[in-house]
Amino acid sequence: MNSNIFNILTDKSLDNEQLLIASKVISNKRISEKDALTLYKKTELGFVSVLANYVRENLHGDKTFFNRNFHIEPTNICVYSCSFCSYVRKINQKGAWEYSVDQIIEIVEKYKGTSVTEVHIVGGVHPKRDLYYYGSIIKKIKEIIPHIHVKAFTAIELDFMIKKTKMSLKEGLLKLKEYGLDSIPGGGAEIFDEDIRKNICDQKSTTSMWLEIHETAHNVGIPSNATMLYGHVEEYKHRVDHMKRLRELQDKTSMFNTFIPLKYRKENNSMSHVGEVSTIEDLRNYAVSRIYLDNFPHIKAYWPMIGKQTAQLSLSFGVDDIDGTIDDTTKIYSMAGVEDNSPSMNTYEIVKLIKESKRQAIERDTLYNIVKKY
Numbered sequence: 001m002n003s004n005i006f007n008i009l010t011d012k013s014l015d016n017e018q019l020l021i022a023s024k025v026i027s028n029k030r031i032s033e034k035d036a037l038t039l040y041k042k043t044e045l046g047f048v049s050v051l052a053n054y055v056r057e058n059l060h061g062d063k064t065f066f067n068r069n070f071h072i073e074p075t076n077i078c079v080y081s082c083s084f085c086s087y088v089r090k091i092n093q094k095g096a097w098e099y100s101v102d103q104i105i106e107i108v109e110k111y112k113g114t115s116v117t118e119v120h121i122v123g124g125v126h127p128k129r130d131l132y133y134y135g136s137i138i139k140k141i142k143e144i145i146p147h148i149h150v151k152a153f154t155a156i157e158l159d160f161m162i163k164k165t166k167m168s169l170k171e172g173l174l175k176l177k178e179y180g181l182d183s184i185p186g187g188g189a190e191i192f193d194e195d196i197r198k199n200i201c202d203q204k205s206t207t208s209m210w211l212e213i214h215e216t217a218h219n220v221g222i223p224s225n226a227t228m229l230y231g232h233v234e235e236y237k238h239r240v241d242h243m244k245r246l247r248e249l250q251d252k253t254s255m256f257n258t259f260i261p262l263k264y265r266k267e268n269n270s271m272s273h274v275g276e277v278s279t280i281e282d283l284r285n286y287a288v289s290r291i292y293l294d295n296f297p298h299i300k301a302y303w304p305m306i307g308k309q310t311a312q313l314s315l316s317f318g319v320d321d322i323d324g325t326i327d328d329t330t331k332i333y334s335m336a337g338v339e340d341n342s343p344s345m346n347t348y349e350i351v352k353l354i355k356e357s358k359r360q361a362i363e364r365d366t367l368y369n370i371v372k373k374y
C-alpha cells in the first residue's frame, strides 16, 4: 500500500504546501502545527489517508491490535457536571448508581479463569470515595485474578481521590501503584484549550493538572493513554493545540501508549444542540492525529464510541488498534447515543472485522505485548 505515497509527489493537483507536508512525512520528519491545520482545513480525504497509512505501516505494517478486557463503571455519581456528559447523576437523583464493593467483586469473579488480560475502570467522581477505598478494590481484584492488568481512573478521578487523602500527587500515585494500579486511561483530557474547557467542563481538573498527573505517573513508572474529545464547539486550532501539548509531554517521558480521539456523542446531555460531526470528519481526525503525533506508538479507534463500521474504516486512516472485546456493558457511551446500546464483540467478531480490512489481527495485552496472532 505504501507505493501510493510516491504517486502523491507527482500529483499535479497538489499545491506546494501539501507537497512539502508529504515530503516531510515520507522522510519521517515531524510536521508542524501549521501543517496539521492545513491537513484539517485544506486537503482531500484521500491525501490524509495515504499519508496516515504510510506512517501506520512504517510503525506496525498490517498489524491491528485488540485486547480482551472488561469494564467496570463503579458509579455515575459525580461532583462535576460536564455539559457533554450524559450519564452523570447526583446522589439520590433518579438514575444514579453505585456498585458496592461486593457487587464489583461479583463482576470480577465472572472473569476468573478466562483469558481476559485487562480491567478498565472509569466512573464518576464520587464525593465520598477516596484513594484508600479505590486502592482496596484494586487489591481485591488482583487477589481474584492476580495476572490482570488494572488500567484505572482518569486524571480527574485521581486528582479528587488523592486530594481527599491530603497526599501529594507523587505519594498518591505511588500508593495506588502499591495497591496494584498498572496504568492510567486517557479520559478527562477533553480539550486542553482553557477557554473551550471553561465552556464545556468548567469545574473539573484543569489542563495543567491533567498534564501534571500524567507526567508524575510516568515519572513513577505508570504508563498511560491520552484522549481528545472532539466534534463539539472546538475549532481545528484547538485540536492541534491539544495534540501539541501531548506531543511535548511525550517527548519528555515516552510513557504514553495510545492516543484515543473520542467523538462527541450528543444524546441526553446539555450540549445536544451542537450536533455531531460526520464520519468523514472522524476519519480525517484519526489520520491527522496519526501524522502529527509521531511519538505516539498507537492510535486507537474506540469502537463502542464510533461504531464497528467506522472503526473498520479507520484502519485505512492511521488507526492500528480498536480496543477490546468489552463483554460488559459500558454506560458512558450507550447513554450518549451510540447506535449499539450494549456494545460487545467477542474475539471471533473482532478478528473478522480486522481481517475484512485485509489487516492482520493481533491480540495484545495493555502494554502491547503480543498475546496471539490470528
Ligand code: V47
Pocket: 084, 085, 086, 122, 154, 184, 185, 186, 187, 188, 189, 190, 225, 226, 227, 228, 229, 260, 262, 263, 264, 265, 266, 269, 302, 332, 336
Ligand atoms: O473523559 C463523556 C468521554 C471519557 C461523552 O484509555 C464522552 O483506553 C463522547 O477514559 N461523547 C472517559 N465522549 C472515557 C475514557 C476512555 C475511553 C476509552 C478508552 C480509554 C483508554 C479511556 O469519556 C471522558 C469524556 O471525554 N465522554 N461523555 C460523550 N457524550
Ligand code: SF4
Pocket: 078, 079, 080, 081, 082, 085, 086, 087, 088, 123, 124, 125, 156, 201, 204
Ligand atoms: Fe463527571 Fe466525568 Fe461526567 Fe464530567 S465526564 S460529569 S467528570 S463523570
